[in-house]
Structure formats: structure tokens, C-alpha cells
Amino acid sequence: MREVKSFCRFCLPFCGTTVTLDESGKVHKVRGDRDDLMTKGYACIKGLEASAAYYAKDRVLQPLKRQPDGSFAPIDLETALDEIAGKIREIAAQHGGESIGGFRGSGSLLNASGTSMLPAFLTALGSHKHFTTFTIDQSAKAVTMGRMGFWNAPRHPLHDSDVRMMFGANPLVSLTTSNFDMTNPTKRMKEARARGMKLIIIDPRRTETAQYADVFLQPYPGEDPTIAAGLIRIILSEGWEDADFCARHVADMDGLRAAVDPFTPDYVAQRAGVGAADLRAAAHLFAVECKRGSAAAGTGPSMSPHSNLSDHLIETLNVICGRYQREGEHVINPGVLRAREPKRAQVVPAGRWWDHGFKSRIGGYGMIGDEMMAGIMADEILEPGEDRVRCFISHGSNLANIMPDQRKTVRALQSLDLLVNIDPFMNETSRLAHYILPTKMGYERADLTMFYYESLYTQPYARYTPAIAAVPEGSEIVDDWEIFWGLAKRLGLELTYDGVPLDMSETPTTDSLLAIVARHAPVPFEAIKAQELGGIFEGELQYVEPAQEGHEGRFSLMPEDVRDELQQVLAERTTHGAYRSNGKSFTHLLTARRIRDVQNSVHRNVPAIRKRMPFNYAYLHPDDLAALGVDDGGRIEISSDAGAIPAEVKADETVRPGVIQMTHGWGSLPGKTDYDRDGANTGLLISTDRDLEPINAMPRMSSVPVNLRALQTGAGAARETHARIVEVQ
Ligand SMILES: Nc1nc2c(c(=O)[nH]1)N[C@H]1C(S)=C(S)[C@@H](COP(=O)(O)OP(=O)(O)OC[C@H]3O[C@@H](n4cnc5c(=O)[nH]c(N)nc54)[C@H](O)[C@@H]3O)O[C@H]1N2
Ligand SMILES: Nc1nc2c(c(=O)[nH]1)N[C@H]1C(S)=C(S)[C@@H](COP(=O)(O)OP(=O)(O)OC[C@H]3O[C@@H](n4cnc5c(=O)[nH]c(N)nc54)[C@H](O)[C@@H]3O)O[C@H]1N2
Ligand code: SF4
Ligand SMILES: [Mo]
Numbered sequence: 001m002r003e004v005k006s007f008c009r010f011c012l013p014f015c016g017t018t019v020t021l022d023e024s025g026k027v028h029k030v031r032g033d034r035d036d037l038m039t040k041g042y043a044c045i046k047g048l049e050a051s052a053a054y055y056a057k058d059r060v061l062q063p064l065k066r067q068p069d070g071s072f073a074p075i076d077l078e079t080a081l082d083e084i085a086g087k088i089r090e091i092a093a094q095h096g097g098e099s100i101g102g103f104r105g106s107g108s109l110l111n112a113s114g115t116s117m118l119p120a121f122l123t124a125l126g127s128h129k130h131f132t133t134f135t136i137d138q139s140a141k142a143v144t145m146g147r148m149g150f151w152n153a154p155r156h157p158l159h160d161s162d163v164r165m166m167f168g169a170n171p172l173v174s175l176t177t178s179n180f181d182m183t184n185p186t187k188r189m190k191e192a193r194a195r196g197m198k199l200i201i202i203d204p205r206r207t208e209t210a211q212y213a214d215v216f217l218q219p220y221p222g223e224d225p226t227i228a229a230g231l232i233r234i235i236l237s238e239g240w241e242d243a244d245f246c247a248r249h250v251a252d253m254d255g256l257r258a259a260v261d262p263f264t265p266d267y268v269a270q271r272a273g274v275g276a277a278d279l280r281a282a283a284h285l286f287a288v289e290c291k292r293g294s295a296a297a298g299t300g301p302s303m304s305p306h307s308n309l310s311d312h313l314i315e316t317l318n319v320i321c322g323r324y325q326r327e328g329e330h331v332i333n334p335g336v337l338r339a340r341e342p343k344r345a346q347v348v349p350a351g352r353w354w355d356h357g358f359k360s361r362i363g364g365y366g367m368i369g370d371e372m373m374a375g376i377m378a379d380e381i382l383e384p385g386e387d388r389v390r391c392f393i394s395h396g397s398n399l400a401n402i403m404p405d406q407r408k409t410v411r412a413l414q415s416l417d418l419l420v421n422i423d424p425f426m427n428e429t430s431r432l433a434h435y436i437l438p439t440k441m442g443y444e445r446a447d448l449t450m451f452y453y454e455s456l457y458t459q460p461y462a463r464y465t466p467a468i469a470a471v472p473e474g475s476e477i478v479d480d481w482e483i484f485w486g487l488a489k490r491l492g493l494e495l496t497y498d499g500v501p502l503d504m505s506e507t508p509t510t511d512s513l514l515a516i517v518a519r520h521a522p523v524p525f526e527a528i529k530a531q532e533l534g535g536i537f538e539g540e541l542q543y544v545e546p547a548q549e550g551h552e553g554r555f556s557l558m559p560e561d562v563r564d565e566l567q568q569v570l571a572e573r574t575t576h577g578a579y580r581s582n583g584k585s586f587t588h589l590l591t592a593r594r595i596r597d598v599q600n601s602v603h604r605n606v607p608a609i610r611k612r613m614p615f616n617y618a619y620l621h622p623d624d625l626a627a628l629g630v631d632d633g634g635r636i637e638i639s640s641d642a643g644a645i646p647a648e649v650k651a652d653e654t655v656r657p658g659v660i661q662m663t664h665g666w667g668s669l670p671g672k673t674d675y676d677r678d679g680a681n682t683g684l685l686i687s688t689d690r691d692l693e694p695i696n697a698m699p700r701m702s703s704v705p706v707n708l709r710a711l712q713t714g715a716g717a718a719r720e721t722h723a724r725i726v727e728v729q
Contacts, residue, residue: 001020001022001023001028002020002021003018003019004018004019004021005017005018005019005532005533006019006443006465006468007036007447007465008030008043008047008442009442009443010050010603011046011110011175011176011599012110012175012176012450012456013038013039013042013175013182013183013184014039014449014450014463015032015036015042015043015047015183016032016033016036016037016039016463017030017031017032017043018030018031018033019050019468021468021469024470025469026051026055026469026470027054027055027469028051030043030047030048030049030050032048035533036533037461037463037533037535037536038183038459038461039183039184040183040184040187041184042184044175045596045597045608045609045612046597046599046602046603046606046609049603049606049609050442050443052607052608053441053602053605053606054441054444054469054472055472058425058427058605059424059425059438059472060425060430060436061438061472061474061475061476061477062076062077062438062477063075063076063077063080063435063437063438063476064435064436064438065080065083066435075435076476077486078486080435080437081486082490084418084420085486085487085490087391087417087418088100088125088391088418088487088491091391091417092125095388095390096126096387097125097126098126098127099127099387099389099390100122100125100127100389100391100392100393101122101377101380101381101392101393102118102129102393102394103130103131103132103377103392103393103395103397104119104130104131104132104133104395104396104397105132105394105395105396105397105399105402106133106396106397106602107395107396107397107424108396108397108480109133109452110396110450111396111445111447112447112450112451112514113479113480113481113510113513113514114395114396114439114479114480114481114484115450115452115480116497116498116517117480117481117484117495117497118130118393118395119370120484120495120496120498121393121484121493121495123496124493124494124495124496125491125493128358128367128372129372129380129389130370130371130372131371131372131373131374131377132371132374133374133402134371135371135372135375135696136699136701137299137302138178138297138302139368139696139698140297140301140302140307140308140310140312140693140696141178141302142369142696143311143312143368143695144311144312144315146350146351146353146354146368146695147308147350147352147559147561147562148312148319148350148555148556148559149348149349149351149553149554149555149556150347150348151249151319151324151345151346152343152344152345152346152347153325153326153329153331153344153544154324154325154331154332154333154455155294155325156292156294156323156324157325157333158180158181158188158458159332159458160292161290161292161294162197162198162290162292162293163197163198163200163285163286163290163293164179164180164200164293164294164295165179165200165201165202165282165294165295165296166180166199166200166295166296167202167203167224167227167228167297167298167300167314168202168297168298168299168300168301168304168702169203169296169297169298169299169300170203170208170298170593170594171185171209172185172186172189172207172208172209173208173594173595174594176298176456177298178296178456179294179298181458182456182457183457183458189209189212197293198214198215198285198289199213199215200213200214200216200282200285200295201215201216202217202219202224202227202282203216203217204219204220204300204589204591204655204656205218205591205593205659205661207654215278215281215282216278217272217274217279218273218274219273219274220273220576220589220656220659221304221589221591221702222304222305222703223271223272223273224297224301224304224310224313225306225309225310225313225565225566225569226263226271226272226569227268227272227274228310228313228314228316228317229260229263229313229566230260230263230265230267231282231283231286232256232260232263232317232320233263233264233265234279235286235287235317235320236256236257236260236320238283240284240287240288240321241320242320242322245319246320246322249319249347249554249555250319250554250555250557251555251557252556252558253557255558256316259562259566259567262570265279265280273576286317286321287321293323295315295317295323296315297310297311299592299594299702300591300592303591303592303698303700304701304702305691305693305700306569306693307698308693308694308695308696308698309565309566309569312562313566316557319557320557325343325345325544326345326544327544327547328544329544330541330542330543331343331542331543332458332459332460333454333455333457333458333459333460333461334539334542335460336454336460336461336518336521336522337454337462337517337518337520338520339520340520340522340539342545343545344544344545344546344547344548345544345547346547346548347553347554349553349555349556350556353366353367353368353369354366354367354368354695354696358372360372360373360376361380361383361385361387362376362379363692365695365696365697373697373698374403375404375692375697375699376692376697377403377409378403378408378409378412378688379412379688381415382412390416390417390418391416391417391419391420392416392418392420393420393422394420394422394423394429396422397423398423398427398428398429398600398602398665399413399429400427400431400432401429401665401666401667401668401681401683402600402601402664402665402683404683404686404688404701405642405683405687405688405689405699406667406670406681406684406686407643407684408688408689410432410669410670413429413432414432416434418434418435419435420434420435420437421433421435421436422437422438422480422483423436423438424439424440424477425438427601428601431669432669437483438475439477439479439480439483440471440478440479441469443467443468444467444469444477445467445479446467446510446511447465448462448514448528449461449462449534459536460536460537460538461535461537462518462528462534462535462537463531463533464518464525464528464529464534479510481508481510481513485507485508488504489504497513497516498516500516500519521537521539522537522538522539523537523539561694565694576658577658580705581640581641581705582641582691584705586640586641586705586707587658587706587707587708588659588660588705588707588708589658589659589660589704589705589706590638590659590661590662590682590702590703590704590705591659591660591702591703591704592661592664592682592701592702593662595613595663597609597613598613601664601666602665604665604666614676615648615666615676615678616647616664616679616680616682617647617648617649617650617662618636618638618647618648618649618650618660618661619655619660619661619662620650620652620655620659620660621652621653621655621656621659622651622652622653623657624657624660625649628708628710630649630710632650632651633648634648634649634710635647635648635649635711636709636710636711637708637709638660638662638685639706639707639709640686640705640707641687641705642684642686642687644684644685645667645681645682645685646680646711647662660706660708662682664681664682664683664701666678666679666680666681666682667681667682667683667684670684685704685706686699686701686704687699687700
């Protein structure tokens with residue numbers, strides 16, 4: 001046995017770990033590494049159980065090909081790539097490059113050498129059909145930047161902020177939220193509180209994070225536009241805004257004032273179910289008592305109706321209070337791996353990029369960056385037409401499980417001429433694939449901390465790790481990039497990788513690709529590699545520069561489409577406990593919520609985790625359980641206007657009455673789910689036929705109106721309950 005330091009690759013913080021390997025190079029044990037510069041010994045159960053995950057029964061150890069009877073047979077990688085390339089060539093020749101699509105999920109987006117390959121591959125094929133999880137997550141933030149414009153320098157950094165306001169984010173569990181520190185967040189929260197930082201939390205659940213809040217608002221879900229508009233109104237009517245900043249940088253203060261005027265404290269309190277005094281306390285604490293620090297949303301608002309509007313109004317709080325770094329301030333984290341750009345004390349005006357360029361034939365949705373909207377992905381496959389997507393590559397995503405509207409997604413995936421799943425596991429998506437191409441797991445590959453998320457660190461930190469563990473004996477698995485390289489070579493494509501054209505005559509290595517990723521770093525790649533624990537690569541200190549001479553850009557806080565949607569919110573007549581949705585009436589709102597034990601659909605195969613979390617419970621306030629006549633541990637049916645699922649309930653006093661919470665990523669394929677084995681898939685309650693937001697086609701994935709019905713328990717009823725569960729799924 002020997003111990004090696006590396007970092008966990010399961011989620012964003014990339015916790016530093018000490019890994020015990022046996023003689024054959026197998027991961028034996030993992031513990032948090034106290035010496036780690038960022039996470040300082042923290043590691044969660046998912047990371048600690050890496051050995052159980054890596055060598056789980058459902059790990060795929062060689063490429064598999066679907067047989068006519070639906071079973072899978074091993075195929076060697078070169079043959080598989082020959083066959084797949086042949087099929088892609090045929091489909092592209094017949095229907096054009098646009099008929100080839102692909103999706104990047106968390107498994108791709110956490111893999112520094114692999115992730116840039118799918119977009120490079122699709123671009124080379126002439127296809128726009130590139131999707132990622134971003135547009136079923138928090139792409140509302142990109143919509144806000146595109147409609148409001150954005151400050152060219154960062155928001156106030158955490159270390160000298162005296163306040164943080166979070167709408168529907170729980171960083172102490174999710175370790176992700178852009179408005180906090182994802183590395184060892186409980187420790188960071190205690191440190192921030194010890195130096196006096198105030199915290200305002202707006203969440204229908206009294207979360208782990210809310211335990212630290214100075215002001216906690218526990219509204220009905222889906223009321224973030226109302227609450228944010230109400231906070232803006234209080235601040236403006238009291239004159240608590242940063243008037244100087246607004247006068248210099250905002251184009252339409254009058255329009256903003258007029259639009260939020262109807263959102264009086266009493267109106268907001270009544271509608272959102274919060275106290276008017278608490279609302280005022282939140283506004284006062286944020287705008288008057290504290291002068292540095294920002295507000296931001298997590299997935300709660302970004303998955304609820306009016307998600308783009310919510311995000312826009314929440315960012316508006318930062319604008320009117322001027323919560324951005326000004327000329328001369330030190331830019332704490334200018335990044336390491338991404339190219340540095342000057343940060344100027346000026347507004348980049350609204351670009352509305354989605355209005356220009358490629359538009360989907362589905363709903364006319366445009367692009368955000370180089371991405372199409374995941375909310376219309378299934379329709380791009382199903383809707384007849386010449387450029388219908390016929391071949392699809394899923395890279396590091398369990399699409400069949402995690403996409404909203406599971407039934408439609410599965411139907412779409414099943415209708416493809418070719419589905420290739422690049423994933424280490426036999427999961428729901430693998431079961432639908434024509435080819436499963438398995439890859440190495442984290443410790444088996446060289447890597448860098450992820451460039452996409454480096455701005456979420458509080459310092460300019462980056463770390464390299466070599467591959468430390470051996471691949472399982474007898475396996476035929478490769479690094480992710482090798483699959484795309486192999487296909488591109490066969491198809492004669494030229495790949496532009498992360499902006500750099502590759503020499504297609506020379507096979508890269510993982511390190512040569514990582515060197516490209518790190519080409520902008522202030523120190524050479526070799527210098528990053530040389531530091532076992534990584535480093536804080538400050539380079540030349542960066543400061544916010546003055547605005548360019550004659551720069552005229554201003555924020556647009558109340559453009560027409562935002563104003564219209566806000567008026568629409570005002571016109572809604574919501575009766576709590578009797579929610580209308582598509583012609584039906586519902587009693588409760590179902591919201592998303594993450595749990596520590598799993599990462600989306602991953603880690604359900606780890607016995608220690610399943611012991612703690614046998615399936616995804618539905619969390620309800622004890623009063624709601626009493627009203628339903630169901631005990632803790634009883635079973636219910638949850639039905640929305642799109643579908644129904646069974647669930648075992650857990651009493652949870654932290655959840656607001658009227659709200660039911662359940663995490664996603666569970667259940668199996670429709671019709672093949674055994675609740676006791678798989679849990680239930682909340683994607684069955686979501687429709688992508690309707691309720692999509694404008695611009696980014698974001699589905700309604702939280703604040704979903706549902707009805708609840710007790711399933712009989714007790715003697716004699718078990719069989720009936722089981723039958724009902726099978727029927728529902
Ligand atoms: N352990 C673990 N960590 C994860 C993940 C995981 O599955 N497991 N997933 C990762 C991913 S993919 C992401 S995107 C991030 C997400 O990170 P977060 O956004 O922090 O996600 P959650 O922890 O679910 O917190 C969302 C909160 O929103 C609240 N909420 C729900 N609806 C509403 C609403 O309408 N309004 C308001 N104000 N609040 C609402 C919920 O009660 C919940 O507390 O987490 C990442 N981290
Ligand atoms: N109802 C509902 N649906 C949701 C959400 C919700 O809150 N509610 N949240 C949404 C959000 S925010 C997100 S981000 C998505 C998450 O959607 P996904 O990212 O698709 O979800 P994961 O289950 O994390 O899937 C990651 C996959 O990558 C694989 N993998 C891990 N490492 C590697 C690797 O190195 N290479 C490759 N090729 N594969 C690897 C894993 O085995 C797994 O199958 O779900 C979305 N869906
Ligand atoms: S899974 Fe756990 S140990 Fe691994 S990076 Fe995420 S939080 Fe850290
Ligand atoms: Mo996500």
C-alpha cells in the first residue's frame with residue numbers, strides 16, 4: 001500500500017485528497033488532505049467512497065455494442081470507432097452536419113482535457129446542435145448579462161464583503177453557488193461570520209445555509225420576482241440606493257422605479273407569504289447597514305417560472321447598490337488558466353447575443369455562446385424535418401435520467417439512428433445507447449482543476465494531478481479525448497480545440513492537451529505541474545482600470561421584455577393551496593433540492609450511500625403529513641399536469657408547509673422502474689411541451705404545481721400500493 005496526493009474529480013471543489021493505493025494501483029481508500037491549499041482536509045462521503053464507485057458492479061470496462069435483441073456485447077474500441085465513424089459519415093452525407101448533435105453533462109464539464117472535444121467535433125462537422133446542462137441550470141445569468149449589460153470588473157469579493165444575499169441556493173450542501181466559497185463552505189461560513197459578515201437567505205426551506213442567516217425569508221417558491229421587485233422598491237423609495245453609481249451607469253432608473261412601484265411591502269408580503277417587516281429588514285441590512293457584498297440566485301429561482309426575470313431583478317439589487325469593484329481595486333482572482341483580460345470600471349452594454357446568428361427551427365430559439373437550448377433538445381430529435389437530429393453523442397451526461405420531461409427525452413433517444421454514450425457506467429442512458437464507450441475515472445487520468453469554474457475560487461488557484469491509479473485489470477478504457485480524436489481522424493476532420501487548431505497528423509497526449517488548456521497561465525504549464533499541491537498563481541497583480549475614454553455603455557435595468565414580464569407577474573392571480581396550471585388545480589408546489597449523498601444521478605451505486613439514502617425521499621412539513629394522514633415513512637403519489645410518481649415521505653420541519661421537495665437523478669427508465677430499488681424520477685412531472693421560458697427555453701423544474709395522495713399502507717394494502725406504484729411509473 002502507498003499513499004499519493006491528488007484531488008477528487010466528482011464535483012466542483014475538487015477537494016484535495018490522500019489516496020491509498022494497493023500494489024496493483026487500485027484505489028483502496030481516500031481521505032481529505034489537510035495540506036490542501038483550498039479544501040484543507042474537507043471531503044464528503046461521495047469522495048471518501050471513491051473506491052466503491054470506481055469498482056462498482058455497473059462500471060463498464062470495455063466498449064459495448066447493442067445487439068438486435070437489446071443486449072450488449074463487447075466490441076474492441078477501434079472497431080467501435082470504425083463503425084460509429086462510418087454511420088456518422090453516412091448520416092452527415094445524407095442529411096447534412098446539422099443532423100449530428102451532442103450534449104455535455106457534468107462528467108464532461110469536470111474533465112479538463114476532454115470537455116473541449118465535443119464542441120470541436122460538432123463544429124468541424126458543421127453542426128450547431130451542441131447542448132450542455134447549462135441551459136437546464138442557471139443560464140438565466142447569461143440572459144441577465146445579455147439584457148442588462150454587465151460591469152466589466154467583478155462583484156465585491158467575498159473576503160471583504162460585509163453581506164451576502166442568496167435566493168434559493170444552499171452552498172453548504174451543494175458546494176457550488178457562485179456567490180459563496182465552494183471549498184469547505186461550512187468552515188468558510190464560520191470564518192466569514194466570525195469577521196462579521198451578514199447573511200440574508202431567501203428559501204422556502206430553512207436550509208443548512210440558512211442556519212447562519214441574519215435575515216431569513218421563507219416564502220412560497222416561485223415568488224422571487226415579487227420579492228426582488230419588492231426589495232428594489234423599498235431601496236429606491238427610501239433613497240438607499242447608490243445614487244451616484246446609478247446616475248453614472250444606469251440608463252433607465254425612471255423605468256425601473258415605475259415598473260416596481262406596484263410591488264409594495266404589503267403586496268409582496270401577502271403574495272410571497274413573508275413578513276413585511278422582514279422584507280424591510282432584508283433591504284435595510286443589504287443596502288444601508290452593509291456597503292459591500294452582492295445578491296445572487298442559485299437553482300431555486302433559476303428552475304422556477306419567470307427564472308430569467310428573477311435573475312434580472314436579483315442582479316438589479318447589485319446594480320442599484322453599486323456592488324461592483326471600482327477603479328483601482330485589486331482583482332483578487334483574475335484567473336489562472338483562462339486568458340486574462342483587463343477589468344475596467346465600466347458597463348458592457350446589453351448584447352442580446354441570441355438575437356443574432358443561428359436560430360433553431362424549434363420555437364426560433366437562438367444560441368447562448370456556442371450552445372443551443374437543452375429544453376428543446378428532445379424536439380430537435382423528434383420533430384420531422386431534413387435537419388432533424390439523427391445521431392447523438394452524449395458526453396458525461398445521464399440524459400435519460402436527468403433531463404426534464406423524462407418520457408419525451410427517452411422517446412427521443414430511442415428514435416435516434418445512432419446514440420453513442422461516452423460514460424464509465426451502465427446507467428439509464430447507456431441502456432438506450434447503440435454504443436457505450438467507457439472512459440477512465442478521475443484518479444486514473446491526468447487532469448487540471450476545471451478552467452470553466454476557476455472564477456468561483458476566492459484566489460487564483462490551479463492544480464495539476466498526474467494519473468495516480470491504474471485502470472481496472474483487463475479493461476479497455478481510454479481518456480475521453482481519445483474517443484473524439486479517433487472519430488475525427490477517421491472522418492478527416494480538423495479540430496479546433498479550446499480555440500487552438502490541432503495538428504491532426506500528430507496524436508496528442510493528455511498532457512499536451514492540458515498544456516493547451518493552461519497556455520494563458522502566468523507561469524508555464526511545467527511550473528504548475530511541478531507543484532504537487534497546486535498553487536496560488538498570482539502573476540502580476542491585477543487592478544481595476546479606469547473606464548475607456550468616451551465610454552458610454554450603461555445598464556438597461558428595465559428593457560421592454562423585462563417590463564412586460566413583470567407586468568405579467570403582477571397580473572397573475574395566485575391562490576396558495578389552489579394553484580392553477582394548464583387548466584387544472586393543485587394543492588402543493590414541488591421544488592428541487594440537492595442532497596449531500598449523491599451528485600445528480602451519480603453515486604446511487606455506492607452501498608454506503610444507499611444505506612443512508614435508499615431512495616429520493618419527498619420532504620414535507622409534519623403539518624402537511626398530518627393533513628394528508630400519512631406518517632413519516634409512508635408513501636404518497638405526487639401528480640402534476642405532466643405525470644405522476646410515487647414517493648416515500650420524510651417529515652422535515654425545515655420545509656415550508658405547502659411545499660414538497662424531492663431531489664432529481666433517481667428512478668430508472670419509464671416502465672422499468674422499481675421504486676424500492678430505484679426511487680422515482682422527478683423529470684416525469686415536468687413537461688417541455690409548454691412552460692418554457694423565453695430566450696433560453698428553461699423548463700419549469702421547480703415550483704411545479706402538484707397534488708398529493710396517500711398510498712395505502714398497513715396490513716393487506718402493501719400489494720395494492722405496489723401495484724399503484726408500478727402503474728404510476
Ligand atoms: N451534494 C450535491 N451537490 C451538488 C449537486 C448534487 O446533486 N449533490 N448538484 C450540483 C449542481 S448540478 C448544481 S447546478 C448545484 C446547485 O446548487 P444550489 O443552487 O445551491 O442547489 P440546492 O442545494 O438544490 O439549493 C437550491 C435551493 O433552492 C430552494 N428553492 C427551490 N425553489 C425555490 C424558489 O422558487 N425560490 C427560492 N428562493 N428558493 C427555492 C431549495 O429549497 C434549495 O434550498 O449543486 C451542485 N452540487
Ligand atoms: N428534475 C430536475 N432535473 C434536473 C435538475 C433538477 O434540479 N431537477 N438539475 C439539472 C442540473 S442543474 C444539472 S447540471 C443536470 C445534471 O445532469 P448530468 O450532468 O447529466 O448529471 P449526472 O448525473 O451528474 O451525470 C454525469 C454523468 O457523467 C458520468 N461521468 C463521470 N465522470 C466522467 C468522465 O470522466 N467522463 C465521462 N465521459 N463521463 C463521466 C457519470 O457516470 C454520469 O453518468 O441535471 C439537471 N436535471
Ligand atoms: S465529491 Fe465530495 S470530496 Fe469529491 S470534490 Fe465533491 S465535495 Fe469534494
Ligand atoms: Mo447543475
